[in-house]
Amino acid sequence: MTRPIVALVGRPNVGKSTLFNRLIREQLAVVHETPGTTRDRLYGNVEWRGRQFTVVDTGGIGLGESGELQQGIVAQAEAAIREADVVVFLTDARAGPTPSEVDIADRLRRSQKPVVLVANKGDSPKDRMKSTDFYELGLDEPLAISAMNGIGTGDLLDRIVDLLPPGEEADEEDEHLGVAIVGRPNVGKSSLLNAIAGEERALVSSMPGTTRDTVDTLVQHKDQPILLVDTAGIRRRGRIERGIETYSVMRAMRAIERADVGVLVLDADAGIMAQDAHVAGYIQEAVKGCVIAVNKWDLVPRSPEAGAKYTEMVRRELPFLAWAPMVFISAQSGLNVPRVLDRVLEIRVQRARRIPTAEFNEFIRRTVQSHPLSEKGKQLKVMYATQAATHPPTFVLFVNDPAMVHFSYRRYLDNQIRREFGFEGTGIRFVFRGRSED
Numbered sequence: 001m002t003r004p005i006v007a008l009v010g011r012p013n014v015g016k017s018t019l020f021n022r023l024i025r026e027q028l029a030v031v032h033e034t035p036g037t038t039r040d041r042l043y044g045n046v047e048w049r050g051r052q053f054t055v056v057d058t059g060g061i062g063l064g065e066s067g068e069l070q071q072g073i074v075a076q077a078e079a080a081i082r083e084a085d086v087v088v089f090l091t092d093a094r095a096g097p098t099p100s101e102v103d104i105a106d107r108l109r110r111s112q113k114p115v116v117l118v119a120n121k122g123d124s125p126k127d128r129m130k131s132t133d134f135y136e137l138g139l140d141e142p143l144a145i146s147a148m149n150g151i152g153t154g155d156l157l158d159r160i161v162d163l164l165p166p167g168e169e170a171d172e173e174d175e176h177l178g179v180a181i182v183g184r185p186n187v188g189k190s191s192l193l194n195a196i197a198g199e200e201r202a203l204v205s206s207m208p209g210t211t212r213d214t215v216d217t218l219v220q221h222k223d224q225p226i227l228l229v230d231t232a233g234i235r236r237r238g239r240i241e242r243g244i245e246t247y248s249v250m251r252a253m254r255a256i257e258r259a260d261v262g263v264l265v266l267d268a269d270a271g272i273m274a275q276d277a278h279v280a281g282y283i284q285e286a287v288k289g290c291v292i293a294v295n296k297w298d299l300v301p302r303s304p305e306a307g308a309k310y311t312e313m314v315r316r317e318l319p320f321l322a323w324a325p326m327v328f329i330s331a332q333s334g335l336n337v338p339r340v341l342d343r344v345l346e347i348r349v350q351r352a353r354r355i356p357t358a359e360f361n362e363f364i365r366r367t368v369q370s371h372p373l374s375e376k377g378k379q380l381k382v383m384y385a386t387q388a389a390t391h392p393p394t395f396v397l398f399v400n401d402p403a404m405v406h407f408s409y410r411r412y413l414d415n416q417i418r419r420e421f422g423f424e425g426t427g428i429r430f431v432f433r434g435r436s437e438d
Contacts, residue, residue, distance in 0.1 A: 002257045003045065004053045004164045005083065005250060010090035011100055015120040019090060019147035020044065020057040023157070043253060043282065048157040051164055054257075056084070056250055081111045083250040086163045088156070093119035093144060096133045105137035114163035117142045118156060123149055176218065176227040177348050179341075180255035181293075182283075183265035184275035188295040191331035192265055193217075193228060196341065221341040229259045252279045260351065260391065261289035261344050261425075264321075268296045268310065268328070272317040280318050287392040287427035289347035290324040293340050298330040323418060325425050347425035353393060355421055357386045364397065367416045373409050380404050383435070394429040402432040 008016045024044030043056045081087060089108060091101055108115045119131035122144035128151075131144035143159065145152030181189050181196075197219055217228040256262050262283040266276060283290045292314060300306055307328060315322055325343045329336040355363075364385040373380040381400040388396045395417070399405065414428055 002254075004085040005254060006046075006053050006055045006086045006088060006160055006164075007058055007084035007250070008055065008088050008090055009058050009104070011098065014090045014092045015147045016057055016090050019088075019118075019120065019145075019153075020055060022147050022150060022153055023055050043278075045285075046157070049161050051161050051167070053085075053160070053164060054253060056253070078107060081108060081113055083254070084113070085165055086114045086116065086160055088116045088118055088160065089139070090118050090120050091134055091142075093122045093127050093130045093134075096130065097136060102137065105139055109138055115139055116156065116159045116163065119144045120147050122146050122151060176225045177261065177344065178227045178229045178259040179261050179263060179344055180229045180252070180259035181263045181265060182252035182255055182279050184273060184279060187265045187267040187270075188331045189265050192263070192293065192295065192329070192337070192340070195331045195334055195337045196228065221338070222345065224345055226341060226344065229255050253282050256282055256286050256288055259288060261291065261347050262286075263291045263293050263340060263344070264324070265293050265295050266314070268294045268300050272314065277318060280321055284320045284427060287429045289344070289351055289392075289426040290321055291340055291343045291347065291425065292318075292321065292324050292326045294326060294328045295331055297328040298333055298335055323424060323426070343425065350423050351391050351393065351426045353421065353423060354390055355387050360387055360395070361385050363417075363420055364413075367413065371412060373404060375404050378404070380409075388431070389429075392427050392429050393423055394431065396431045396433060398433050398435070400435060402434050405430075405432050 008020055010016050023046050043054055046053055046055050087108065089101075089104065091097065105117075117134060117137065117139040119128075119134055119142045122128035122131060123146045127146075128144035131142045134142040143152060143156055145156055147153065181193050183189050197217060219226050219228065252262075264276075264280055264283060266272065280290075294310060294314070300310075310328075311326055314326065325346075327336055327339045327343060329340060331337065361384065364382055368380065368382050378401065382397050383400070384398040386396055388394045410430055413430065417423065417428060
C-alpha cells in the first residue's frame with residue numbers, strides 16, 4: 001500500500017511546523033518565532049480512521065534566503081501542488097488574507113487539486129470568528145483551528161482523509177523488482193537513470209506508473225527484470241531539466257514508497273548535505289533496501305585512500321545506513337554503473353531471507369543474555385521470537401515489557417542480527433509485543 005502525500009503549505013510563521021508536530025504527535029520540527037526557521041525533519045507518517053498518509057512540512061523546502069519572499073512562497077506552493085495528493089493551505093486567522101495568499105489560492109483553484117483551507121491560531125472564539133475573512137480566497141469553507149492547543153485538528157484530519165485518493169493495493173502478480181533512483185537536486189539522478197537504460201541495451205517497455213507524469217521503465221540485468229520506479233527523466237532523454245527541483249524530497253518519498261530498493265545518489269564532489277540526509281532517512285524509515293551510489297567519482301583526485309576516506313565520511317554522516325553497500329560511479333562515463341544493479345539484485349536475495357524460528361529463538365536468547373537490558377530493577381525477558389515476514393525482514397519478539405526496548409537496544413539487536421545472518425543492503429523491522437498481545 002502506497003502512502004498518499006499531504007503537503008502543508010503557507011507563508012512563513014503561520015504555524016506549519018506546529019501543526020506538523022501536532023499531526024504526527026511528535027516534536028520533530030523545530031518551532032521558532034523567526035520566519036523560515038530551518039527544520040531537521042520534513043516529513044512524518046500519520047494514521048487516522050484506518051488510513052495512513054505522509055505529511056510534509058514544506059517550510060524550508062525551496063524557499064531561498066535571497067530573492068523576493070513572495071516569489072519564493074508562491075514557487076513553494078506550486079511545487080507542493082504538483083507533488084501532493086492533498087494540499088493543506090495554512091493561514092493566520094489573526095492576520096487575515098495577504099497578497100501572496102490570494103495568489104496561492106488562485107493557483108490552487110486552477111490546479112483542481114484537493115485543498116483544505118485552514119485558518120490557524122484560532123485560540124479564542126474571537127480569533128476563530130476571523131476565519132470568515134478567508135472566504136474571499138474563493139476556496140472551500142475555511143476551517144478554524146489552533147495547532148498550538150489542538151483545537152479543530154481532529155476535524156482537519158477528517159477532511160484530509162475524506163479527500164485522500166483510494167488506496168492502491170500492490171499487484172501480487174507483479175514480481176518485478178522496483179528500484180527508485182533518488183537524491184537531492186543536481187547529483188546526477190537523471191544521468192544515472194539514462195545510463196542504466198542505455199547501458200543494458202534491453203529496454204523492454206515504458207509502463208505507466210501510479211504517480212502523475214511518471215513512467216516506470218522495465219530493464220533487464222543478468223536476465224532479471226528490474227522496474228525503474230518514477231523515472232520521468234528517461235523518456236525525455238535530451239530534454240532533462242537542469243534546474244533545481246524544489247521538491248525532490250517529496251518526489252523521492254513517493255518513489256521510495258513504491259519501490260523495493262532505493263538507490264541513493266550522492267555527489268562525490270560536494271560531500272553530504274542536509275537534503276541527502278532527509279532522503280536517506282526516508283529510505284531507512286520506509287524499511288527499504290538501499291544502495292549508495294557515489295556519483296561523479298571520476299572528478300575526485302585519484303589517491304589510494306580516496307575511497308576509504310569517502311566511505312568513512314558517508315558512514316559518519318549517515319550512520320543509520322551503515323548496512324547499505326556503496327558503489328563509486330560516474331553516470332556520465334558509465335564507470336561502475338552495472339555494479340549498481342549487481343548490488344540491487346544481491347539486496348533482493350537478502351530481503352527474501354527467512355531464518356527458521358528455532359534458530360532465531362536460540363540466537364535471541366544468547367544475544368539478550370550476553371547484553372541484558374534492565375530498567376529500575378526490572379529486566380527485559382524475551383519469551384518467544386520469530387521472523388514474521390520478508391520484504392522487508394520483519395522480526396516479532398514477545399517480551400515482558402515492550403516499553404523497555406529503547407532505540408539503542410533496537411540498534412544493538414539490529415547489529416547482532418546482521419553480524420549473525422547478513423541482511424546486507426536491507427532495512428530490518430522489529431515488532432515488540434507484550435504478554436497479552438496476540
